[in-house]
Amino acid sequence: MHVTHLSLVDFRNYEGAEVELGPGPTALVGRNGQGKTNLVEAVGYVATLGSHRSATDAPLVRAGAERAVVRAAVDRAGRSTLVEVEISPGKANRARLNRAPLSRAREVLGSLRTVLFAPEDLALVKGDPEGRRRFMDEALVALAPRLAGVRSDLDRVLKQRGALLRQAAASRRGGRSGRPSRARDRAAQAARESGWEDAAAAEAATLDVWDTHLATAGAELLAARLLLVRRLHPHVSRAYAAVSGAGAGAAAGDADGPVRLAYRSSLPLLADLDLAGGAELPPRAELAQALLEQMAEVRSEELERGTSLVGPQRDDLVLELTGLPARGYASHGESWSYALALRLGLYELLCGEGPKDPASEPVLVLDDVFAELDAGRRQRLAALVAPAEQVLITAAVAEDVPPELSGRRLQVRAGTVEPGGG
Numbered sequence: 001m002h003v004t005h006l007s008l009v010d011f012r013n014y015e016g017a018e019v020e021l022g023p024g025p026t027a028l029v030g031r032n033g034q035g036k037t038n039l040v041e042a043v044g045y046v047a048t049l050g051s052h053r054s055a056t057d058a059p060l061v062r063a064g065a066e067r068a069v070v071r072a073a074v075d076r077a078g079r080s081t082l083v084e085v086e087i088s089p090g091k092a093n094r095a096r097l098n099r100a101p102l103s104r105a106r107e108v109l110g111s112l113r114t115v116l117f118a119p120e121d122l123a124l125v126k127g128d129p130e131g132r133r134r135f136m137d138e139a140l141v142a143l144a145p146r147l148a149g150v151r152s153d154l155d156r157v158l159k160q161r162g163a164l165l166r167q168a169a170a171s172r173r174g175g176r177s178g179r180p181s182r183a184r185d186r187a188a189q190a191a192r193e194s195g196w197e198d199a200a201a202a203e204a205a206t207l208d209v210w211d212t213h214l215a216t217a218g219a220e221l222l223a224a225r226l227l228l229v230r231r232l233h234p235h236v237s238r239a240y241a242a243v244s245g246a247g248a249g250a251a252a253g254d255a256d257g258p259v260r261l262a263y264r265s266s267l268p269l270l271a272d273l274d275l276a277g278g279a280e281l282p283p284r285a286e287l288a289q290a291l292l293e294q295m296a297e298v299r300s301e302e303l304e305r306g307t308s309l310v311g312p313q314r315d316d317l318v319l320e321l322t323g324l325p326a327r328g329y330a331s332h333g334e335s336w337s338y339a340l341a342l343r344l345g346l347y348e349l350l351c352g353e354g355p356k357d358p359a360s361e362p363v364l365v366l367d368d369v370f371a372e373l374d375a376g377r378r379q380r381l382a383a384l385v386a387p388a389e390q391v392l393i394t395a396a397v398a399e400d401v402p403p404e405l406s407g408r409r410l411q412v413r414a415g416t417v418e419p420g421g422g
């Protein structure tokens with residue numbers, strides 16, 4: 001698939017912009033701070049309903065404006081779809097598909113698929129688990145948009161369960177210190193209203209209900225993540241070899257290189273699961289049961305600390321390189337190759353098995369990447385991405401764009417986009 005037209009209203013530094021795009025490589029060139037990343041961020045937003053560099057929506061709306069609108073016309077093997085998203089910070093986004101309003105914005109997910117690589121992705125390798133969990137969950141939604149619903153169910157359960165645990169922890173602290181506690185009063189009140197003899201029994205019963213919800217949504221997400229890691233591993237391994245120019249086995253294109261993906265979970269059941277080796281996955285019911293058992297095991301600690309200690313929100317995607325964790329051990333160049341390999345591996349996975357299908361092939365976005373790479377990696381990456389259905393590249397100077405990707409050029413200057421750019 002590819003974007004044929006992008007239209008922005010009050011998005012970042014764009015008051016209004018109409019940008020013609022086409023298949024093949026397009027380079028967006030312009031000095032620092034002109035709006036190149038903003039443009040590809042808008043493309044990514046239509047695809048994922050999120051930004052690769054802002055956790056909240058407020059910075060996406062032009063200063064002084066109330067809402068932003070991004071429209072993308074998407075060509076999928078000759079069939080065109082118009083996807084529109086209105087971003088109003090503090091309110092639910094609204095979306096339309098071919099001008100028909102959708103009841104929930106997340107119904108647009110899947111209409112446009114992108115894989116975006118930006119310098120921030122170095123944090124996938126060097127940073128905290130949260131970024132890697134986000135990587136897995138965004139990948140899952142790109143593969144199966146209905147998982148966005150599972151993800152948001154889980155968030156809702158964790159929020160409610162967390163509030164209950166915090167209340168319980170505060171109540172215990174209040175009890176120990178002898179100070180009056182409003183949380184404890186509320187729990188006692190709730191207990192009386194629900195006919196329970198004492199607040200502790202009511203608290204335990206309510207927690208049991210949330211444990212079941214957490215186990216159900218958690219097991220579904222966990223099962224999807226495990227399958228994702230198993231499927232992603234050979235693609236990432238090959239992409240790493242191709243980008244870094246590493247090893248003989250890797251050069252042959254097999255999955256037996258220095259890269260190994262693993263999944264770290266709080267569940268003992270998953271401790272020795274060799275996903276990179278193609279291990280069989282436990283069925284979802286078994287995962288749900290394991291989550292329930294683990295929650296029972298740590299319940300007193302959860303009540304003490306006031307937080308959920310079990311579930312996919314605590315897990316991590318482990319990135320190993322030659323048997324060592326990449327985080328903390330990999331060199332800067334190796335970390336770059338690994339981060340790129342994760343995105344390129346995901347791109348290959350999204351393209352599907354067998355011959356490439358242009359209708360499902362995602363749009364590839366490389367934001368400010370080439371200036372950061374050494375000559376070898378730059379050349380290898382350019383050769384790898386050149387055949388993609390559509391590649392959007394941002395660069396401060398035209399010389400940073402490798403000749404293999406010298407397709408269409410757009411000049412970005414202070415929130416305007418025009419053909420040209422050297």
Ligand SMILES: Nc1ncnc2c1ncn2[C@@H]1O[C@H](COP(=O)(O)OP(=O)(O)OP(=O)(O)O)[C@@H](O)[C@H]1O
Pocket residue numbers: 011012013030031032033034035036037038039058059060061062063368394395396412
């Ligand atoms: N909500 C907003 N309202 C108005 N201007 C904004 C908003 N958010 C960002 N900007 C402006 O957009 C510009 C940054 O644009 P962008 O990140 O796209 O730069 P760039 O062209 O990719 O530059 P670089 O080459 O440095 O990465 C900054 O000047 C910033 O002040």
